[in-house]
Amino acid sequence: MPYQSSINFPVNPENYQSLLKTVFEDMAPYSQIPGHPGFAAYVAGAGNFISNTAQLIAQTLNPFTGHYMMAPGLVTLEMEVIKWFQHMVGFDERGSQGFLTTGSSLASMSAISMARKEKVVGFDYSNVTAYTSADAHHCIAKSWAVLGFKKENLRLIPLKNFKMDTTLLNQKIEEDLARGFKPFMVVATLGSTKTGAVDNLKEILPITKKHNLWLHGDGAYGALFMLTDAGREILKGINEVDSVALDPHKALSIPYGTGCLLVKNKDHMLFDYLSDDSYMPPRPVDQVDYADITPELSRDFRGLRIWLPLKTLGVGPFILNLEEKLKLAQWLALEINSIKDLEVISNPELTILTFAHKKGNEETKKLMERINNQGTLFLSSCTVDGKLAIRFCLLGFRLHYDRLQKALVEIKGMV
Amino acid sequence: MPYQSSINFPVNPENYQSLLKTVFEDMAPYSQIPGHPGFAAYVAGAGNFISNTAQLIAQTLNPFTGHYMMAPGLVTLEMEVIKWFQHMVGFDERGSQGFLTTGSSLASMSAISMARKEKVVGFDYSNVTAYTSADAHHCIAKSWAVLGFKKENLRLIPLKNFKMDTTLLNQKIEEDLARGFKPFMVVATLGSTKTGAVDNLKEILPITKKHNLWLHGDGAYGALFMLTDAGREILKGINEVDSVALDPHKALSIPYGTGCLLVKNKDHMLFDYLSDDSYMPPRPVDQVDYADITPELSRDFRGLRIWLPLKTLGVGPFILNLEEKLKLAQWLALEINSIKDLEVISNPELTILTFAHKKGNEETKKLMERINNQGTLFLSSCTVDGKLAIRFCLLGFRLHYDRLQKALVEIKGMV
Structure with missing residues (x-):
């Protein structure tokens, strides 16, 4: 990053617009943003503008x-x-x-x-x-x-x-x-x-x-x-x-x-x-x-x-979001199991599911990198039963069927 | 308060403007606001709009x-x-x-x-x-x-x-x-x-x-x-x-x-x-x-x-605020000691000082109520050496000499 930290309190006032530019252009872009529609990597909510x-x-x-x-x-x-x-x-x-x-x-x-x-x-x-x-x-x-x-x-x-x-x-x-x-x-x-x-x-x-x-x-x-x-x-x-x-x-x-x-x-x-x-x-x-x-x-x-x-x-839209994610997770598990060389490791009880490449950890790792480089979804991994698994966590209210469908097509092309 | 709480999640959407009105008119006004220029009651900062x-x-x-x-x-x-x-x-x-x-x-x-x-x-x-x-x-x-x-x-x-x-x-x-x-x-x-x-x-x-x-x-x-x-x-x-x-x-x-x-x-x-x-x-x-x-x-x-x-x-204005409060506290102690019937209980080492009415707790309590009802300053009390004392804590950047001077004149009129 171009920004240089100092151990001393800032002495001179700096231009407010330039500081915001530093935050928005030099610092924030490196961050994972849980509010992104393709964020399914960690157990995180999307935030919402009314709360802000x-x-x-x-x-x-x-x-x-x-x-x-x-x-x-x-x-x-x-x-x-x-x-x-x-x-x-x-x-x-x-x-x-x-x-x-x-x-x-x-x-x-x-x-x-x-x-x-x-x-x-x-x-x-x-x-x-x-x-x-x-x-x-x-x-x-x-x-x-x-x-x-x-x-x-x-x-x-x-x-x-x-x-x-x-x-x-x-x-x-x-x-x-x-x-x-x-x-x-x-x-x-x-x-x-x-x-x-x-x-x-x-x-x-x-x-x-x-x-x-x-x-x-x-x-x-x-x-x-x-x-x-x-x-x-x-x-x-x-x-x-x-x-x-x-x-x-x-x-x-x-x-x-x-x-x-x-x-x-x-x-x-x-x-x-x-x-x-x-x-x-x-x-x-x-x-x-x-x-x-x-x-x-x-x-x-x-x-x-x-x-x-x-x-x-009202609480309605919040409930709908969770109900949608519960259904998407069930559907996703069926779809992934239907892809040759992939297997679901843990079926979703709520909205998290893990899967792996049947050929083992190396292939699973490569697959996750390929998925994340594609840019449609951002996923993460964990170890389940000693085996490396790719993990979906569906919670964000901007993540819907269309994007998951698109990602599945891409994944099919990768394996 | 007119607002009625419910134990159930809200089902129906409500008008955003009305909700803000509830917050700003029915709820917030009951609060102590540490950012008020006369707030010297507790050890609290004033907040600032850049942080917001x-x-x-x-x-x-x-x-x-x-x-x-x-x-x-x-x-x-x-x-x-x-x-x-x-x-x-x-x-x-x-x-x-x-x-x-x-x-x-x-x-x-x-x-x-x-x-x-x-x-x-x-x-x-x-x-x-x-x-x-x-x-x-x-x-x-x-x-x-x-x-x-x-x-x-x-x-x-x-x-x-x-x-x-x-x-x-x-x-x-x-x-x-x-x-x-x-x-x-x-x-x-x-x-x-x-x-x-x-x-x-x-x-x-x-x-x-x-x-x-x-x-x-x-x-x-x-x-x-x-x-x-x-x-x-x-x-x-x-x-x-x-x-x-x-x-x-x-x-x-x-x-x-x-x-x-x-x-x-x-x-x-x-x-x-x-x-x-x-x-x-x-x-x-x-x-x-x-x-x-x-x-x-x-x-x-x-x-x-x-x-x-x-x-x-820059850090300058933040330092100036503390230096101003340190000086005001020293000056305030001298001024209070010069008021007949009042005595400083603890001299300020930093920006807190306590004082009491020489006639005892009852008079001290009455005096604090009178000061707080006046509206120039908001002070609080504590027990020092078993004695009820009125406490000034100077930290807020909107509190200056003029307001303290005004309050001192009022206090002189009260005792």
Whole structure:
């Protein structure tokens, strides 16, 4: 890049137009743009222009939304958005509570810390264990480390049909209990990053209930499919988990920096820590301040960039987008299986599918490079069952049948 | 408020103009606006319009900046901003590293988790202790709880002249060591929320070095005064701490949601957690991906809203604002002390000062209500030495001598 960084604060004012030119011509073009119609590489939403305006308004008002009393109208707006999500997953809107985060990584980290507070006695975590699948997102392992647990005490349960093997889950918990470990939590993956598979909550719930474990659902990608009939079927049991993380910046096409944590019992969100905070505004009588239940205090006002597009368009177009992507994924799997030399590795449960060249990793790698060089679609790869696979993730509202059809014709010509 | 929330996603599209009217007329007016020229109530920056445009651009591009390879130009821009801060505090720009957060709460939480990883052996935290002052911001105690430590093991060291009493700090550490506790960290407050006092780093550093403790500076409010001569004098030693949190959304007039953590030794930022993340893009050869050193993965792109105003205006106006506020605070203290029946409780070291009515809490409370009803200034209160005090925090770039002078005349008329 032609731009030269400096370690010193800029001393001289620079021309605003030239700076924008630098951003738009020298910096931004190198970026992957999830809003591009052909973007199907990672689990990302397309963003939307109403949210962008909402964010301009939010940052211009620059309110402090960590405490109700400092912006009661705008906090009420944010609370409404969160109630939509609480209601969507089937949580009672009075007993449960939630907050917006920058993404599911921080949402799941908060859930793990709440689970520890509720379920673990004492402060010796040497033998404290939690359970998630081998395909859990790596943010779970990262949070586990940041929160001060022992790496190997996060048990990565093997998969069966791309989902956590619940027989092995139960076995491992009982084995750990017999060996003196202290299980306190299971993290179910509600839509895995690699294959989109949703762990079977109906099988996991009896296990967590039997052993009194906190069940967290990492629904960063998948939980918002509760807006669709197919999703509600696949996610059955989500109303019984203790907490759910979800990312409006994925399946709801909100710009980046917009995640959410929902907790079934709002009392579980309160940590005992308050020392003198007499410099803060008075607390509301019948409401919880977000700053009291999240690790953040001051933060950007996130609610408006969900509220404004949903209120303006209604939820209909957002549901239609997900229903379209669910159907396209099913159709795409059939089409790819019909191409000689290609095989679907994981069929789509939601809108992610992986496939590979039958001749092996080298050919798969070459094929992906050829597809990405073509420019119709941008795909990425991952390792499934030790095999390199090309991954489609369909979420963007600008990606439709016509482009996928065109890409399929091109792919047929490549193999 | 006339607005009625619903627990259901909105079904019908609503008129965009009416929705904006609801936001601007029914919701926003209830909010405290830190950008108002008379806002001196909390430790908040005024925001600025160049950042608002920057944020509109950032959200419209909607890049993924957690990994260098996905937006190398824009990540380079964000890295430049962080290097300005590294250089400002005197950290070596190659050996140190930093990242932008939503605010200092999360920055300090990350620092505490890194300190634990570097300094604590094993996973039994029952006797692990850290030290901060009685006037530390309550986010330190919150992080302490969220990270799984025992509440009373965060030792709140009493104050001497509003700063951590370093004699008592040393005593407490040695007493704890003798009793079998395991001290690992000191959090120095670099500009307290109540009085703006800066803990004496030159006195704390020999203690943390002697006992091999991680020293974190919570400079949410104060660290950016390193841009001024007075600040550099007061903050001497900041280049030797292990980590610093600072909030561009306070002293640098950037909108909310913009904090920063700087770590002197970048190797201390890496946690050992990686499982299979084959679905992620390739890592850069000579750079660290932000997602590898922060608890976040996807998040909003924060760099541009610091970079664009600083590059457009140069750092000069930002420094001038802080220098003006430093001088105004000194002058204000003299003026208030000259008013019969009022007394300054804490003299300003930076730009916060507290004062009270000599007749006691009731009169102080009444006076604050009268000042706030007047509409010239918006102030808040806190408890200093068990006494109710009215607090000025001068940071906003729209607050100048003329308004303070007017307010003083009004206050004289009230007492």
